[in-house]
Amino acid sequence: MKLNKIILPVMACALTLSGCYDEKMEWGKPDGHGDVNISDIPLALKEKLANYDYIKAYAKQYAPHMTIGLGLGADQYISDPQYKQVADDNFQLFTTGNAMKHQAVVKSDGSLDFTTIDAFLQAVPTDIKIYGHNFLWHTQQNQNYLKSLIAPTMKVESSGGVANILSGDATDFNGGTTGGWGSWGSNKDSQTIEEGAGSDGTPCMVLKNLGDGNAWEAQCGYTLSDFLQVGKTYMIKFKAKSTSGAGYLQFQYQNGTTYGSQGGYNDFNIGIDWNDFEYEFTPDYEDINRIILNFGKVGATYYIDDIQFGLKVEDPMTNVLSGDNSDFEGGTKGSWGSWGNNSTTSVSASGEGYNSNYCIVLVNPTDGSDYYAAQLAYTFDDPLKVGETYVIQFYAKTSLTGAGVQFATQNSNDYSGEGYHAIPLSSEWVLCEHEYTCSKEGINRILINFGKNAATFYLDNIKFGVKKATARALTRGTSITYVPKSAEEKKAALLSAMEAWIKGMAQHPGMERVTEWDVINEPIGDNSKWRGFDNTFMDGDSAPVENEESGLTLNWGNEAGNGHFYWGYYIGKEYATKAFEYARKYCSTGTKLYVNDYNLESSPNKLAALIDFVQYIEDNGQEVDGIGTQMHVSSSITKDQVDAMFKTMAATGKLIRVTELDVQVGTTTPSAEQLATQAEVYQMIFDSYRINVPQAQQSGITIWTLTDSKKEHEYWLPNDAPNLFDANYERKHAYKGVCDGIAGKDISEDFSGDDWKNAYETEGEETPAE
Known part of the structure; x- marks a missing residue:
């Protein structure tokens, strides 16, 4: 012995x-x-x-x-030899306190991190059993990830412009380099340029974050050649997506040498689909020469493309052109037509637009007698108003430096025109803008004439409309709309996530050693009702708060960082049946599946409700093997209470396990x-x-x-x-x-x-x- x-x-x-x-x-x-x-x-x-x-x-x-x-505690067992020895010597089965819970394993992009579990499995002697704790709970869930699955789809539409001072790979990464963007930080995994990963199939920058942390623990920055001007409004625009629906980027500026003069912070919620993002700010310091995208908060991979940064360009008009009539991003010419001098008009190859995919390409094969020898035209349904001032704005470049185009207006019936204005171009994209006041009745067409010089002309982001009375210096030219998911869409997304989580855990190599699982932990509230239904949440919790404008679910009432998430609130009572269905499907044959709860020895009503919960699951086609009673008791617990609980539980015919027994004495001494x-x-x-x-x-x-x-x-x-x-x-x-x-x-x-x-x-x- x-x-x-x-x-x-x-x-x-x-x-x-x-x-x-x-x-x-x-x-x-x-x-x-x-x-x-x-x-x-x-x-x-x-x-x-x-x-x-x-x-x-x-x-x-x-x-x-x-x-x-x-x-x-799995970490203490792995790291403390004396702790491990005493545990190994005395017990036949181990339950990890936290290592197998959703929040400990599921990352913000939905992937599973088995680092701790694998180390634990390797350390535990093979003759000691492992009890799985747990698949579903109402707390210690990765709330960021689960909320991202049911969040509304965000759409960002921008009407503001930026005089971009970045160029080449610093903007579009199409040359295969970072173009001067560099990254660092304790939470940074990697920074790469990936071919074909961009929104248009071209290269983009990819930033990988090791895991959840502070935003500044992983940073990607660009150092400018000159300081920003105090009092001027700057704008950054970019496209981005993430592997996590809870993705998060943060903008800031600083001095690139001293790391001081920090400010301009703005948060971006980055979903799993490509979207446009922008932010404008006015520098408070005279020595700002670095802009930064912080990506350390949410563990995920971020795809970033088409970055523009520079002074904000206000739209001087109320633009009446939209879609392919303005930016050609749908790959068509919209309603623009052309003729004259054997010229041709087409949409460019992907990636040739102004910081975008597409633009319109005008080819004039020979010099003409005047600009009007070849014309690009857009005809309105209604004529312009006499006496009204309009603005035409577009970006353009040409294959022949010194060649140019001409703006004009016309009556499409009698071809009379006015407002002629020549615009010289160069081989680099330039912003072209001209004001015009209508003085003739029946003017219903705008023209961009390009027949004078034999050259190829590239035009993009064409805007036209009534001149604004005043320019609002700090107006964000961004419209954000949200498309809420339906109740069925939310349910489907969460059931898919539930199945992926249970399957991933159950089928991970080594987890076949887990022969018993708490499938659902603490499903019954202290009022003896199902948690997540009829406002039965965790103590102090209430239904999730929703933003009236966006419909975004923000937090449970008493979240306090505990990862509260009530599956049943969105899925309904079916969540319990589905949890057992997936566990039975993916766990090893013979694995025993339990429900588990606390205070069953002191609350007969709660015990009765838990037994009804088990009956509901079985009435809906799934088998529950056992019931767990936690038994966190004090030394004042009576034998009558304990006997009554065990007799009631035994009457179910189920396996009965005491899952978390400790006896409190009320003092440390x-x-x-x-x-x-x-x-x-x-x-x-x-x-x-x-x-x-x-x-x-x-x-x-x-x-x-x-x-x-x-x-x-x-x-x-x-x-x-x-x-x-x-x-x-x-x-x-x-x-x-x-x-x-x-x-x-x-x-x-x-x-x-x-x-x-x-x-x-x-x-x-x-x-x-x-």
Whole structure:
């Protein structure tokens, strides 16, 4: 028998170990008796504890039909050899406190991180079982990811412009380089340029974030050649998408040498589809020469393309052109027509537009007599208003430096015109703009004449409309609209995520060792109703708050960073049936599936509701193998309460497991009397379980955490001493209570002084001479 090393005990006679021999001598030879032997001496409590075998030895001897488990911290088990040794020596099954929960495994892009789980599986001896905890809960869920699945689709439309000072790869990355953008930070994984990954099939910049953190822990910046001008309005525009619907980028500026003068912060919510983003700001400092996109907040991969940065260009008109009539991004010429001088008009190849995919291309094969020899025209349904001032604006370049185009207007019926204005061009894109006041009746056509010079002309972002009375210097030319998902779309998205999560966990290599799972944890509220229904949420929670404008679900009422998410709120009661359906489908054959809840020993109504919950699942075609009762109890719990709970649970015919047993004493420094009471409660619970639950239904009992150390109780019961071992891994009185409860008797009644002597010798100590 493996015995625990004896600590010098404080016996009733307050003697040391060697003093016990003295005590034997003092006993002498009582009347009518022979000599007193060492085996006749009663043992003190610490000596008894030292003589107890490991817990799992008694489980194998007295209760081989069930397993005695331990709830533990995976990280501490992996890193602390002493913690691991005591756990391995005493228990047959392990439940990780947090390592297998949704929030610990699911990243913000929906991928699964098995780093901790794999290390844990490798460390646990193969003869120790692992209990899965858990698939679905109402807290410790990756809320960012789940919310992103049901968030409305965001559409961004911009009417503002920017005088872009970036060029080449710094804007579109089409040359295969970053163009001067650099990245750094503790949360940065990589920065690459990926061919074909851009919104138009061309290259784009790809930033990978290691995991959730602070936004500034992964940064991508561009250092400008000159300082920005104080008091001027600047704008950054870019296209982006993420592998996570909860993707997040943040803009800021700073001085690239001192890293000071920081400001201009703005947050962007980046979804899984390409979208346009923009932000404008006015610098507060005179030494700003770096712009930064921070990508460290949400663990995901970010795709960024078509970055423009520079002074904001206000639209001086109310543009009446839209879609392909303005930007040609649909790949057509819209309603523009052309003629004259054997010229041709077409849409460019992808990537040839002004910081965009497409533009319109005008080819004049020979010099003409005048600009009007070749014309590009757009005809309105209604004529322009006489006396109204209009503005034409577009970006253009030409294959022949010095060649140009001409703006004009016309009556499409009699071809009379006015407003002629020549615009010289170069081989680089330039912004062209001209004001025109209509003076003739019937003007209903605008022209861009290009017949004078034999050349190719590229035009993009053509805008035309009535001149605005005043330009608003700080107006964001951006319209953001949200398209909410229907209830069915939300349900479908979450069910898909639920199935992917359960499948990913159950089929991960090594997880076949998990032969029992808490499929749904704590489904019943303290009011005995299903959580997530009828405003039954976690204590203090309410229904999710929704933004009136966007319909975006923001937070549960009392989120406080705990990852609250109620699957049933969006899926309905079917969430419970589906969870068991997926678990049964993907877990190894023979895996036992449980529901698990707390306060069942003190709330008969809640227990009844949980049993009804199980019945609902089975009435809808899925089997529940077992019911778990957590049993976080205090030392004041009564035997009648515990007996009643076990009898009610046993009547279901299901496997019954105590999943998270601990006994609170109300202090971190309990007295000997309090420790004795705690031991009695532990033993009483084991006795009640053994007596009231038939053997065929006895899955076993799991003790929740190993020791009373502060490290294990930083968050859970921080002001208590609820466990079987003290902070120094010494057995407490409760250890004896558990062993006696497993055996159904006081094991120490069979101990004697010889056992104490043998225990002392087993540890290699020199036994005092008799």
